[in-house]
Amino acid sequence: MDARAKLRDAKRIVVKVGTSTITYPTGKMNLSRLESLVRELADLANQGREIVLVSSGAIAVGRDRMNRKKSASIPERQAMAAVGQGILMHVYETLFASYGQVAGQVLLTKENSARHNQYANSRNALIEMLALNIVPVINENDAVSVDELKIGDNDNLSATVASLIDADLLILLSDVDGVYTANPQTHPEAELLSEIDEITPEVEQMAGGVLSDVGTGGMHTKIEAAKIARSAGVHMVIASGDAPGTIRSILEGKETGTFFPAKEAHLRVRKSWLAFGRHIDGDLMVDDGCAKAMQEKGSSLLPAGLLSVEGEFKEKSTVRVLDSSGREIARGITNYDSETLRRIAGHRSDEISMLLPAAQKKEVIHRDNMVLMA
Numbered sequence: 001m002d003a004r005a006k007l008r009d010a011k012r013i014v015v016k017v018g019t020s021t022i023t024y025p026t027g028k029m030n031l032s033r034l035e036s037l038v039r040e041l042a043d044l045a046n047q048g049r050e051i052v053l054v055s056s057g058a059i060a061v062g063r064d065r066m067n068r069k070k071s072a073s074i075p076e077r078q079a080m081a082a083v084g085q086g087i088l089m090h091v092y093e094t095l096f097a098s099y100g101q102v103a104g105q106v107l108l109t110k111e112n113s114a115r116h117n118q119y120a121n122s123r124n125a126l127i128e129m130l131a132l133n134i135v136p137v138i139n140e141n142d143a144v145s146v147d148e149l150k151i152g153d154n155d156n157l158s159a160t161v162a163s164l165i166d167a168d169l170l171i172l173l174s175d176v177d178g179v180y181t182a183n184p185q186t187h188p189e190a191e192l193l194s195e196i197d198e199i200t201p202e203v204e205q206m207a208g209g210v211l212s213d214v215g216t217g218g219m220h221t222k223i224e225a226a227k228i229a230r231s232a233g234v235h236m237v238i239a240s241g242d243a244p245g246t247i248r249s250i251l252e253g254k255e256t257g258t259f260f261p262a263k264e265a266h267l268r269v270r271k272s273w274l275a276f277g278r279h280i281d282g283d284l285m286v287d288d289g290c291a292k293a294m295q296e297k298g299s300s301l302l303p304a305g306l307l308s309v310e311g312e313f314k315e316k317s318t319v320r321v322l323d324s325s326g327r328e329i330a331r332g333i334t335n336y337d338s339e340t341l342r343r344i345a346g347h348r349s350d351e352i353s354m355l356l357p358a359a360q361k362k363e364v365i366h367r368d369n370m371v372l373m374a
């Protein structure tokens with residue numbers, strides 16, 4: 001069966017719109033886009049589908065209201081978001097109400113997904129809203145989240161939300177109609193890719209940089225979102241937010257935008273929390289033999305395979321595991337702090353008891369506390 005045909009049955013759908021889709025380059029709201037988007041989403045909800053909207057745009061709309069051209073400082077961006085989010089939500093609420101639907105605002109920070117109890121709370125709230133036929137309208141809580149509280153971009157946020165609620169499909173609507181072989185704004189000869197089955201280093205290379213002045217991540221953060229979604233068993237499509245009817249055409253299984261099919265064996269909720277909900281505290285580089293054993297046999301990470309340690313962290317921190325070329329292959333919770341890891345790196349398990357005074361666990365990261373990323 002054509003892989004896209006599965007999308008016809010998608011019941012729980014997360015749609016993310018970028019700043020560039022819902023505002024004009026001047027910063028003013030693009031009301032006709034907002035109207036046609038909400039109309040399309042309300043119609044899907046009328047069909048009995050569960051819809052979640054993740055919308056950017058708070059900072060741009062706030063800037064426009066306050067007549068600011070560019071907000072350089074972080075506190076100023078926070079202030080702009082506080083103004084813009086209210087305006088945006090008012091517009092969404094009014095539009096959804098005009099189509100007979102109820103919208104409810106949910107603002108998230110990294111903390112909501114980094115602590116397990118808060119992760120469960122966010123999930124419960126969203127699932128209850130869907131059960132009550134409320135359309136959650138989500139954004140990052142830009143007015144309060146800075147530095148380590150910040151998720152950073154709504155592409156990652158939408159994929160984390162999709163994984164949190166076990167969505168069937170995530171649609172990222174942007175100012176570009178999918179992933180091209182290179183940035184089409186700088187490479188007019190670039191070609192649109194209809195489907196990406198594997199996120200290879202070449203795909204990451206194609207993602208290039210951002211040109212948009214109000215958005216944050218460009219194609220790079222959308223590829224990161226695809227990794228999160230696919231691993232969590234969520235299909236993802238990147239398409240243009242320009243043309244009305246795009247979402248309907250995706251749900252008819254038509255070849256619209258770039259399709260990232262979900263991985264078959266997807267992560268259970270605990271593992272997806274482990275991989276994507278938590279703050280990353282450091283990097284561990286491993287040798288090729290160790291990388292192969294982890295990827296092909298699902299082995300734990302042992303000290304013998306460890307080449308180097310980046311960052312200062314305590315035991316039970318979340319770290320990325322990189323292969324010798326620097327590519328991320330896994331994430332997990334380490335049994336040792338960074339200082340101890342530097343001492344035991346490269347040593348066989350039988351040598352460890354001599355290096356460390358008390359009896360220690362053998363693995364650096366146990367396979368149960370690890371998620372493969374590549």
Ligand SMILES: Nc1ncnc2c1ncn2[C@@H]1O[C@H](COP(=O)(O)OP(=O)(O)O)[C@@H](O)[C@H]1O
Nearest residue numbers: 018019020174180182183207208212215218219
């Ligand atoms: N390979 C690529 N294919 C498509 N777009 C790309 C690629 N590489 C970089 N881009 C850029 O990413 C932009 C979309 O990202 P962004 O402006 O952040 O959108 P949004 O506001 O929807 O999140 C495109 O307009 C394009 O300039």
Ligand SMILES: N[C@@H](CCC(=O)OP(=O)(O)O)C(=O)O
Nearest residue numbers: 019056057058059154215216
């Ligand atoms: N949360 C911010 C936008 C962050 C963001 O990811 O923007 P975009 O790249 O346009 O999706 C806002 O509402 O202004």
